[in-house]
Amino acid sequence: MDAQEQTLRRRVRAERGWSSLWALMLCWAVFRAPWALWSGPRPPQNIPQNHAELQVTVRDENGVAVADAAVTLTGPHPEKKFFARSDQAGRCGFKDLAPGAYRLRVEREGYYVLTKDGIEVSGPVALDVTFHHQQEYVEKVNVVASPPAVDPAKTTASEKLTSREIIDLPFEVPRDIRYALPMLPGVLQDSTGQLHLDGSSTRQISDQLDGFDMTDPVTGLFEMRVSVDALRSVEVEASRYPVEDGKGAGGILSLRSGMGDDHWRFTATNLPPSLSETKGLHINTWTPRVSASGPIREGKAWFLDAMEGEYAIDLVNELPAGQDRNSITRFGNLGKAQANLSPSNILTGSYLVNSFHSPHIGLTRFHPLPTTVSKSDFADLVSFKDQQYFSNGTLAEAGIGLGRFYDSFWPMGSAPYMLRPEGSSGNYFERGSRRARRLEGIANVIFPEVGRHQFKVGMNLARIVYDQSDQRQGYSILRQDGTLDRQVNFVNFPAFQRNNLELAGYAQDRFTPTPRLLVEAGLRLDDDEILRRALLSPRVAASYVLSADGETKLVAGIGRYYDRTNLQFVTAGLGGLRTDFFYRPMGF
Template identity: 40%
Template sequence: MRCRIVYFVLLLAGVAPAAPPTAVLSGKVVDENGVAVAGARIQVRRVPEGAAAADSEPGGKFELTLEPGEVELRVEKTGFFLFQEPHLSLHAGDNALTITLNHLQDVADSVNVTYAPPVIDPKQTTETKELTNVEILEVPFPAAQDIRRALPLLPGVVLDAAGREHVNGGTSGQTSYTLNGFNLADPYTGRLEARLNIDAVQTVEVKSSRFAADTGRGSAGSVELKTDMGDDHWRFAATNFFPGLDSQQGLHINKWTPRVNVSGPLRKGRVWLDNAFESFYHVDTISGVPLPNQTSGLALSNLSRVQINLTASNIVTASLLVNYGDDRLHGLSFLDPVETTVNQRSNLFHGSLHDLQFFRGGSLLEAGFAETHGFFRSSPQGTLPFVITPYGDRGNYFADQTRNTRRAQGFLNFSFRKYRAFGSHQLKVGVDAEHVDLDQITQRHEYDLVGPARNALRTIQFRGSPALSKGDTNAAAYLIDRWSPAESLLVEAGLRSDQDTALGRGLLSPRLSAAYAPRWLRGTKAAAGYGIFYDVVTLDVLSRPYDQGTYSQFFSPSGAVSSVLATSFVMPPNRLEFPRHQAFSFSLERELLFGIYGKAGYVLRRGTRQLGFTRHALDDQLAYLLQNSRRDRYEAFELTARRTFAHHFEWSASYTRSSARSNAVVDYAVDSPLLGPQAAGPYSWDTPNRVLVWGWAPILTGRLPHLFRRMIGETYLAGLGEYHTGFPFNTVDEFGLLAGPPNSRRFPAYYDLNLHLERRFHVLQYLWAWRVGVNNVTNSLNPNEVNNNISSPQFLAFGRGQARAVAVRLRFLGKK
């Protein structure tokens, strides 16, 4: 009773009991070069009270209010090693801390650290799929020297029969490709044509839905490549520096893929260098082709990057990527003998300058500029007449093309410090602009289509100027607000405005998404979003109306001219509109039993006003008019399970059910003899069912005799298994006319199983990794070419894809 009276007297006197002391844990998360790491999950655990968590802001800042005492600190982010501090003492008041996260890498000084398990980020609304450097190097995917072949390790990404990548059911031009934040897509095709040393790639991040308004135009998603930077230790790594030999048709080098990485400090703590070089020389023997049946090629790539920390808050990075390619007898197949092939030569120069300025309080200013120059030359083997027969092609290819492209890009964005208004807000504004140019000369000569008896059916000639030039400028501005009204809920709203000189006025594209991770359902997150997206238009599409037209003569069985047809590609009299997509997606993530991370997702994209060519016939004239007439639809449901175990091993399994269709799937082109009405059907990369499993695990030696344990040592098994429905394809008749509905037939189902063994060993204190394995263990046909001429006795004859092959790799990982 006396205590209550004293407490009441104190209140009357305006004196309140002292509040319990609190500890404020604040600081910044950075990488090994002092660059802020956004989106890192900071977890503080104390037994038995529970845990508290926060996420780092764009400037790397974070803050948590706790009770003083000893806690366990855990910081994780996909693509980085796990940071753990089991005994961190917090005193009352401010506790400042700078946390350094190291990027995942497979070098000698990383073998005893722990990889971060799959992370459920409650503050991430974007549907993001990521490959780390370790996953790219460990999973035995085909053509493992090409980073583009790693993309299908992610659900929702497929390579079609021609080897072109497709994200989220979209065309290649509906995906944006960036290298360290700068546009790397080919301005002409819209595809990822550049080569990179895969050892230098830190992460490949695919954003397939619910991506924010700062992501460049591309309704299907974005592929973001991020590469290494040196640190305060000089490092040297080399891979496959010994060539591979083949005894077919005499002993010769058939594969040589040396890769060399050098990185280190030019000035410790301030200036770092990273240089990644690769060379790919190959001689391929094509089965089913009479001698000579070998193609050859050389590809060189070098990426140089320098980072300068002018101050702790001002970081400048300069990069230069150089590519060179030379392919001989490109296109050799069972339908295309040596004389029909072309020699291709290309080069690429991509330079960029990037500046980060961090401000007190967590604000961030980012600016960048990049210049890209590309060259491509395709030349035939001679000037013999080119003939398309029901048995394949004969003679020398009819087109000799030289193409030059240029792109200049600049961007500026600012992320504001967090402020509170009915929760916390994180604002970001930015602008992005680029200009592209094309100069192209294509010398074409006439070619013929003949029947089974080599009787003349059709002759195609070209008219118009062989030279064309085309340019385009586009710009965008955007605003993003990341609003967290409660700890378990994040709502991201964005608005983007795009303008294009070829498409006219700018349009607004609103985007809204949310992520909910309730505490009462620990380890679970639900996310959903809706947005409007506009596509970039490639120079390939924009330039066709300025290219040549064709003039065809059709012959009767007697050899007389029965009809003529002139075709041309035409721009519409009225201005084109932006291709538009609406997308809705939903996903559910949860930590399951035994450390398994499970995810289910659904996405629906509907495209309207898509650019396509429609036929307009008048007597002996046929015009392909570029219009906003195409409508696309993509729908997919995905299930994924992943697990990291034994510190640095991992497996992943996924199933995707999808449909990619359009009301206009016939792709008319100047160099294609295809004629026929535009029609609906599946796209040529439609894969209704796809199963993908990959991973690597140690070979258990616990119960083996000591001698065998020593022999096996640090050996592990890596595997990749994939099945998907065969891709669709067209059928044509002997005149080149479309036979039946477009893409009405399919290749056989695709099966692939790759198994590799890798052994790590030490020689003179240096760590090495030796790998040997078999690709396509079951020797499945997996065809990528077909005789689609219904008049041919060889109709539906398939050309085999990659046969069973032995793969060998030797890596030097550095000093242990």
Template identity: 35%
Template sequence: MSSVINVRLLVCVLLFCSFAFSTQKVVPAPPGVLQVRVIAHNAVLSTKITVQRDNATVASAVVNTDGEANISLAPGSYKVMVQQEGFYPATAEKVLISSGQTTPLEVHLQEVRTHTEEIEVAAQASPIDPQQTPATQTLTGEDITNIPYPSTRDYRNILRFIPGIVVDNNGGPHVLGGLGQQTQDYLDGFEISQPTGGLALRLNPDSLRKINVETSRYSAQFGKGSAGLASFETYDGGNQFHFNATDFVPTFQTTKGLHFNNWTPRASFSGPIIHNKAWFLLSHEGENDLTIIDELPAGQDTGRVWRTADLAKLRVNLSPSNVLMVDGVMDLFDGEHAGISFFNPVNATVNQKSALHVLAAKDQITFAKDSMVEFGFGFLRAHSTEVPLGTQPEFLTPDGILGNFYRSQANWSDRIQGFSNVFLHPLNWHGSHHLAFGTAVDRVDSYSFVARKPLIIQDLSGATVREILFDNAPASRLHSVEPSAYVQDRWSPVQRLMIDAGLRWDADTFIDRNMISPRLAGTYLLHQASETKISAGVGVYYDRTNLSMLSRTLQGSRSDLFFDDTGSLTHLPLVTSFAVDQDHLLMPRFTNWSAGIERRMPARIYARLDYISRSGEHGWGFEDQLSGTSVLRNSREDRYHAVQLTLRREIKHGYPVMVAYTRSYAHTNEVLDFGQDNPVFSNQLSGPLPWDAPNQITSWGFLPLPSFWKFRNFDFAYSTTWHSGFPFFTVDQFQQLVDGPAAHRFPYYFTLNPALEKKFNFHGYRWALRAGIDNVTNSKNPAFVDNNINSTTYLQFGTFSHRTFNARIRLLGQQ
């Protein structure tokens, strides 16, 4: 396999290099000029312009008496920041500088009166960055705030509207068909994925400056996640005080009378601690919900949720070349009667509590011609408990659940991380080289205690047909240390061509193995006038140690007893234990191929076509249970292939529209996830993954509405997604597998969420009032199916979505 990859890597290098060198000589490209013009109501003689590339400052200037500044820059894509006392800072992303040409940039600064920070550029900013090799989907802070989607208090719900991401029936996001744990999640540069799970961190969505999802061709700086990475960046404080508040008025419901429904306030406050030196951001998101199930009897029909999520951020300029950033997050959750529904009555629910704490600090130092070194340290602790409402066994019947939930558990997990990265000033040798290298080390600990009671399965007559007994084990602990290092070279041998070559090393003390990940990607600007750009890449990506799966080997055995019509055992009890051969365990490994083309079409429609392929080997999976011991082996092989078309157009400045279609294939040779808590009894089998959705359409956008009668200055926003239904398997009354997941699917999923918003001034403050409808077509979108062939409601769907009306009021700040 390694020889095949080496040959493919060599072919990619030769193709890129031969194509480029056949048309151009290897000479340094002449610089271009960035011409900035600043427009404001007052004098701007002290307006400062800062230009950054790859997070490092490469140039700065102060405007002249005409409010202009000319800056000579090497060809490439830059971030331009404009600051002026008494005005909000403005930022322009992806400003393209072409060799030998002057790029004009007109900036309108806004006086300190409202909370918003705006930049007005004369023309629509192009989403095509000729210097960018990763396949990236980005949502800005304005997108996160303006896109209407169900439960906007939870930023994770907007991930459904990012092309390439599918959200399963339990609300879990899957990037490129991968498991939740196969995606790396970062907050301001620090990994925030739970050691035993996926993305659980909650934040005020209004504190997010950007969500960036990279699905392929990303740098060797990032590892331990084969499906991509999701980066969440929060706002910094500035030299002016800002505040906003959203949804600070509770709502009510009319289910079984007039009752409190929910209260989901969120607010943020930021500003200077020391002018031009230190700034802060404080952000809060709260939730208090009451769920009432109309089909359940009074007194046994409610579930409650209380949650708080708080972020504190500090940024200090220790010196002109030294910046210190500190993040702190505290999430608390308390749920009563979690999981209550018509199919899951109150006695079968659980009470849940959880807490998640994050503390992180990063120090960035610029030196020697705009080179930069950064050091970071972070700590994450997650704790959760799950307690049933009684001590009775749980009874699974064809028509519902009786008794009390069978499992109680308590889990703790810690992640301690430290890293250092060095980004060097561009070097000139046969073109321009941007070198970066770094090291990191993580220590991950997981503690778990699980106690299970008998689980009894009955038929329609109430007779016991199967009983599951558990041999509980004492509390267990797992840990691993994960050191890593990388080197990355961004090489531009000629104008328009960029080649990213990287090499990464990872190790893991649990399996005691070294893992080498070579990666190669490139991009070439075929035609500058139409901004036609092609990109391609190949790389090896390893997953991290799945501590949640490993913990099953420390949670005791399970005994299955089967009974006939007379109540007698059909055969001896089947005892299943779960084991792992640590000495022969390998880390799951994926080879990812991708290629794409981007082009500006007529009417300034930006089109992008991507192909992505993920091929996995050495995946972890428990083998057949029927042998008595289910062993964790490296036999799983996942496959994902997708073609994705994305169209984007900005109707006018600040009003973008995006439409994307994805055709994908997500399959594995080991569909079943065996464990103590999975009652399905079967051999392993191949088929589509539970979140396989072959067809997906996603769209969102903002449109200004024409004035009509007294309706003036209203904005229209919408979001929609449609995808194929997810597969599911069927079982009999013994919970033995009947049909595999390829035989049945849920109905297709569709939601359309329109909204109208009006911004206005009232009593010296700026407000925004929005009214919208979630799931305006009232599509059912079931999340549950009765898959028991012996049930009287076999293949009936439940847990439906409904049309809901919502309103949002935001206090934007002083007028």
């Protein structure tokens, strides 16, 4: 048996081993889920008369559970404090308390600090608290923001911008969130506006809006724009992110939008346009932003709507009047609504739309108006998500989203296109249209803690449909003296469609063997109909708090990450054939 065959057999055995482990974890999840969802609350245990317990549930102003909130309980003796962190259902508990009056303090970055005094605990007590996001209030209230701190429950290497930082920090294009992210360590922006994390390609980054994929399904680029007024936070995860996040070996870019509450809020920015007198009075640039939020029904339903637009004129002074200008028109809007069907059932829907049009792309002194192309782009994302909290602490969520991406361009006519040293003439040689859509379904279940373990399972299903049509005609490249240097011809292929079906599932265990040590281990399975191969991604990360004050921690992790299948690469050879003929100065 040669070395190559031995290596192949070892690889097959390893893949079978991972497949068996994955099957066991999924079987456990299937067995565990029904029990968790329908078992109901456990009967209360007998508590000694001289002891008490407190169950705290932390929710924001819209009734959504707040996870990883630091909860501090101070008893009758101030020198004795109890600490806990809220789970995914926003719950945490304190047991074996001495009866008496307690003081509660809740903190998390991006929220105002919450304090509550005089909590009488003499037996089993359940307490619900409302935790407010940092934002402007109409009332005059003394509030304190939660300062950034070392989070012992965090193993991911990530950086975050809050809504206040997004609005306050100056960056080059304040209406485009992509230009704010280079202020974070490890984030770079190229000349086209695309982002790179720690040197990765922008196609290796998974871009998400409220948990739904907003990356272009064909190119893998971050093209959708969201008004900065609609964002509550932007988080960049560059390493050690858990198995619930996939399809991006370069990192995760997560945008979280806000939501209205029981207060009406309106903002308006850059409403008056800027004017220019160059070649006559005209609008130079106009970049208005308007947002509104408030209650649909107080305490039950709310909405948020944020609009941003752009209009600009680009003048080329060297060209004659009437053929010297190009305009850019861009529009974007995010509308979002939330309804609390019950205190434990929350339904959220959103619609993001982007449009762009420019009638003369590429207009310069060397490329006059007839050689330009007209370009139109359109993209939208509609999504719905339902969250259900169960009495035993289980959180289940399911969602569906549909994203559509259209772009097309066409020349000014069909005259032969020619390139000379002094510029171009005729009409551009190519026209094309591309349409892609992604139908995505997500489901996640987070189980209550069992001992020192908390399990989470989920799946993701995406159907991608891509249509492309291109038509090209030949063009000529001429020398300074007007002789032919090169003739380029094309063989056009018919329009085509390429589809893909992506399926992913994961299981994760969050284990805290000691109060200072946290271990996250999980396994992810990805598959699609183009590769037709199951990709297993085991990952593990751990965090250990070194100091007693919790200000120093050590984090390490290892895992396997895969990129999404790029349809642009797969379909690159279906657009047609090109043939170049080169000519000598005196002939062929």
